[in-house]
Amino acid sequence: MSAVVQDQPRSDLRPPLAHRRLPRWAPAAVAVAAVAVACGIGAGAGLSSHLQWGLIALILFVVGTYALTSLVEGRRQAKDRVATSLVWACFILAVVPLYSLIETTVAKGVKVLDGNFLTHSMGGVITTGPGGGVYHAIIGTLEQVGLASLMAVPIGLFTAIYLVEYGRGRLAKAVTFFVDVMTGIPSIVAGLFILAFWIIILGFGYSGFAGSLALAILMMPVVVRSTEEMLKLVPNELREASLALGVPKWRTILKVVLPTSVGGILTGVMLAVARIAGETAPVLLLVFGNQLINNNPFSGAQSSLPYYVYEQYANGNDASYDRAWAAALVLIAFVMILNLLARGLARWKAPKTSGR
Amino acid sequence: MDTTPTDSLAPPAPAGKTVTRAGDRVFLGLSRGSGILLLVIMAAIAVFLTVRTISAVSQDHGNFLTTFEWNADNTPPVFGIAVLAYGTVVSSVIAMVIALPVSIGIALFISHYAPRRVASPLAYVVDLLAAVPSIVYGLWGALYLVPHMQGLTAWLDQYLGWTVVFKQSAPGTAARSLFTVGILLAIMIIPIITNVSREVFRQVPRAHEEAALALGATRWEVVRMSVLPFARSGIVSASMLGLGRALGETMAVATVLSSSPVLTAHILDPAGGTFAQNIASHFGEATDFGRDALIASGLVLFVITLLVNGAARMIIARRKEYSGAAA
Numbered sequence: 001m002s003a004v005v006q007d008q009p010r011s012d013l014r015p016p017l018a019h020r021r022l023p024r025w026a027p028a029a030v031a032v033a034a035v036a037v038a039c040g041i042g043a044g045a046g047l048s049s050h051l052q053w054g055l056i057a058l059i060l061f062v063v064g065t066y067a068l069t070s071l072v073e074g075r076r077q078a079k080d081r082v083a084t085s086l087v088w089a090c091f092i093l094a095v096v097p098l099y100s101l102i103e104t105t106v107a108k109g110v111k112v113l114d115g116n117f118l119t120h121s122m123g124g125v126i127t128t129g130p131g132g133g134v135y136h137a138i139i140g141t142l143e144q145v146g147l148a149s150l151m152a153v154p155i156g157l158f159t160a161i162y163l164v165e166y167g168r169g170r171l172a173k174a175v176t177f178f179v180d181v182m183t184g185i186p187s188i189v190a191g192l193f194i195l196a197f198w199i200i201i202l203g204f205g206y207s208g209f210a211g212s213l214a215l216a217i218l219m220m221p222v223v224v225r226s227t228e229e230m231l232k233l234v235p236n237e238l239r240e241a242s243l244a245l246g247v248p249k250w251r252t253i254l255k256v257v258l259p260t261s262v263g264g265i266l267t268g269v270m271l272a273v274a275r276i277a278g279e280t281a282p283v284l285l286l287v288f289g290n291q292l293i294n295n296n297p298f299s300g301a302q303s304s305l306p307y308y309v310y311e312q313y314a315n316g317n318d319a320s321y322d323r324a325w326a327a328a329l330v331l332i333a334f335v336m337i338l339n340l341l342a343r344g345l346a347r348w349k350a351p352k353t354s355g356r
Numbered sequence: 357m358d359t360t361p362t363d364s365l366a367p368p369a370p371a372g373k374t375v376t377r378a379g380d381r382v383f384l385g386l387s388r389g390s391g392i393l394l395l396v397i398m399a400a401i402a403v404f405l406t407v408r409t410i411s412a413v414s415q416d417h418g419n420f421l422t423t424f425e426w427n428a429d430n431t432p433p434v435f436g437i438a439v440l441a442y443g444t445v446v447s448s449v450i451a452m453v454i455a456l457p458v459s460i461g462i463a464l465f466i467s468h469y470a471p472r473r474v475a476s477p478l479a480y481v482v483d484l485l486a487a488v489p490s491i492v493y494g495l496w497g498a499l500y501l502v503p504h505m506q507g508l509t510a511w512l513d514q515y516l517g518w519t520v521v522f523k524q525s526a527p528g529t530a531a532r533s534l535f536t537v538g539i540l541l542a543i544m545i546i547p548i549i550t551n552v553s554r555e556v557f558r559q560v561p562r563a564h565e566e567a568a569l570a571l572g573a574t575r576w577e578v579v580r581m582s583v584l585p586f587a588r589s590g591i592v593s594a595s596m597l598g599l600g601r602a603l604g605e606t607m608a609v610a611t612v613l614s615s616s617p618v619l620t621a622h623i624l625d626p627a628g629g630t631f632a633q634n635i636a637s638h639f640g641e642a643t644d645f646g647r648d649a650l651i652a653s654g655l656v657l658f659v660i661t662l663l664v665n666g667a668a669r670m671i672i673a674r675r676k677e678y679s680g681a682a683a
């Protein structure tokens with residue numbers, strides 16, 4: 001600490017309040033100047049990519065801020081300003097591609113997105129021509145995700161209950177650790193496991209159900225983790241009050257703990273659903289893809305929204321690209337709506353705990 | 357659900373007895389069973405992948421670790437993971453080098469710099485972006501980012517080509533390179549690393565920050581002296597999580613990279629491959645043996661991500677013990 005204070009130039013004996021400061025509009029002015037000069041350089045040197053213009057503006061801005069501030073306010077303030085501008089730059093740098101991603105998907109997606117697109121499959125559609133739709137893929141996604149949730153939610157819920165309400169000792173520690181590790185399993189590895197176990201060794205065929213097995217593996221740790229967090233938020237007084245009244249532990253959990261945290265648990269489940277709804281790799285390996293409507297997830301190949309996007313992209317022509325963008329938009333909309341619903345639910349049903 | 361039958365099994369027993377009730381036993385059994393089932397699944401993943409791997413690698417006519425090409429469907433099969441391992445590591449390293457500083461910047465922006473009115477919607481948006489499916493990133497990467505990388509690639513080649521790393525063997529080819537993949541992966545993992553780091557930054561005790569402010573520190577000095585040291589291990593584990601995601605990413609790489617069995621230091625060349633991408637691209641036409649070979653490469657990926665994630669969790673756990681973050 002003292003080292004930093006001594007960083008100040010010794011000769012600077014003015015009282016701190018009298019420090020010369022840059023006017024409030026100085027950063028904005030530097031920014032405008034940097035952008036202007038960058039545009040000048042960019043246009044002058046004939047740089048084609050606007051990314052480069054932006055980068056030049058950024059560098060000019062940081063250097064300009066540092067130079068100006070260290071002249072007027074001193075080195076420490078200059079470092080502070082540079083850090084601030086770098087933090088802002090990071091923010092802008094990250095927002096640009098993410099904004100572009102959403103913007104491109106929406107702009108290109110609406111081109112062929114209409115009622116016909118949502119209610120027709122790819123049956124009888126030439127891949128290089130327009131037409132066709134995602135109906136079969138939506139059916140596939142809903143069924144696979146639904147089955148996966150049916151398997152993963154009870155197991156995840158009970159595991160979380162075990163960890164919070166019962167778990168002591170080495171088994172609980174092992175479960176906690178492996179739940180964490182499981183969160184990081186790449187989706188393609190989960191797909192390969194089901195491929196090895198379900199399709200190669202047990203000899204079942206490709207089906208929507210095989211895909212949902214892999215999706216369930218990906219979903220379980222997410223459900224466990226979020227449910228666990230929610231159960232931990234339930235105040236211990238509630239449990240103790242119930243137990244003190246002679247209510248058995250399992251009924252306490254069922255009638256007191258779970259209802260108190262049901263909002264948060266549902267939120268976690270919906271976020272987990274949103275996560276697995278976008279998984280492509282397991283579907284690619286296990287469900288195999290289908291141009292036609294297959295309503296039965298237990299036999300025969302199906303499609304799914306993310307798989308459909310990949311398939312249409314792989315077709316490699318403009319009509320297919322249009323379909324891919326439209327399906328991507330449908331997928332994003334689905335995931336976003338689930339997310340927004342989940343967060344709305346979380347706010348509405350937040351457990352009433354004391355403090356923060 | 358499974359809980360309903362237990363209701364009829366055990367009516368509330370009279371109080372004052374120490375015998376465990378049937379309902380309790382069933383409930384404990386169910387929840388402990390679920391926990392054990394998770395462990396069994398993890399073990400099964402390792403066992404089944406290993407079984408298939410052994411049968412595949414024993415028939416490999418190349419060296420599984422050092423062979424470049426992936427011709428598992430030929431007779432005799434020749435395949436190896438050298439190119440895949442290299443490509444996976446290179447693209448993930450590029451992603452981390454870009455994503456880590458930017459994510460810390462955004463997390464600091466949300467937690468310490470942005471006005472509150474901006475900060476909370478922004479945190480919300482970053483949360484949402486973490487949920488965008490990877491295939492959408494892949495589509496955007498292949499159809500939008502790749503053409504837009506052309507300028508940057510040419511510029512890097514022109515001015516930094518002497519570093520060998522940024523040398524393009526054939527200037528002007530489409531930017532379907534490991535470098536572009538790295539950038540796309542960075543964009544994908546930025547929301548993840550940001551979310552975790554933001555959580556950690558929020559836990560920094562206010563007293564630390566106020567103490568620094570009271571000593572006359574500027575905002576940057578507060579961040580450098582109280583926020584970052586406190587959050588260091590949190591940042592490490594956040595980046596490990598991001599790294600794990602980048603290592604295992606399939607679709608975004610499969611759509612963007614133009615793969616070939618070439619191991620080159622020129623990261624701007626459209627060459628190389630990654631584990632996950634290789635599986636996705638070869639699976640379609642793989643024979644039964646080819647599938648086993650792909651599973652073998654999947655096992656390597658599994659072990660790598662296991663190590664990375666395990667390390668991240670150990671760091672978090674160690675931190676929890678002595679930092680008193682809960683207080």
